[in-house]
Amino acid sequence: MNNAPHHCLSLLTSCKTLKILKQIHASLVKTGHHSDPFFAGKLILHSAVTVPGALHYARRFFLNFPIPDVFMYNTLIRGFSESGIPQNSIFTFIDMCGKSLVPPDSFSFAFVLKAAANHGSLRTGIQLHCQALIHGFETHLFVGVVM
Structure with missing residues (x-):
């Protein structure tokens, strides 16, 4: 079992910058979990609410989610x-x-x-x-x- 997505979730909880958020997103893409509604929702949550200045990133990700x-x-x-x-x-x-x-x-x-x-x-x-x-x-x- 691949623990990378769960590691990404733990990284999200401490993420404070857009740069790190993008790296976490890239890791989710690499593992194919970016299209999973659970992981996508967490990414949107942290980019829209937690990480300062990342609301535009959340919106862009949201608009591209099927x-x-x-x-x-x-x-x-x-x-x-x-x-x-x-x-x-x-x-x-x-x-x-x-x-x-x-x-x-x-x-x-x-x-x-x-x-x-x-x-x-x-x-x-x-x-x-x-x-x-x-x-x-x-x-x-x-x-x-x-x-």
């Missing part, structure tokens, strides 16, 4: 919501709802509602709030805290 799952969408939405460009979080959420086969979950709504607040878009926030209610997420703790 079929992103809900974790990948949520991670990118979260990354944008915490960045200086929260409107990209809203655009990613819209793509998730319209173009993907992945329905949003309570985390999706929590992150995109935060993005609407950070963007200062009251109208978008109200629309998203209504969608969260329609989908029955008002009772979910993670969404309720943001609302």
Whole structure:
């Protein structure tokens, strides 16, 4: 059994630079694990949320992934919501709802509602709030805290 992918995961937890992140990504490509949703999701998580200045790298990787799952969408939405460009979080959420086969979950709504607040878009926030209610997420703790 090849332990390289698991070694990459342990390296990701301590990764602090884009240069190291790219090396870890290259190692995952070399072992063929870059297309595994679990490893891809972890790579997106660390590049979107943990490693400073790597959000663009997460987005590029995400856009090239064949079929992103809900974790990948949520991670990118979260990354944008915490960045200086929260409107990209809203655009990613819209793509998730319209173009993907992945329905949003309570985390999706929590992150995109935060993005609407950070963007200062009251109208978008109200629309998203209504969608969260329609989908029955008002009772979910993670969404309720943001609302």
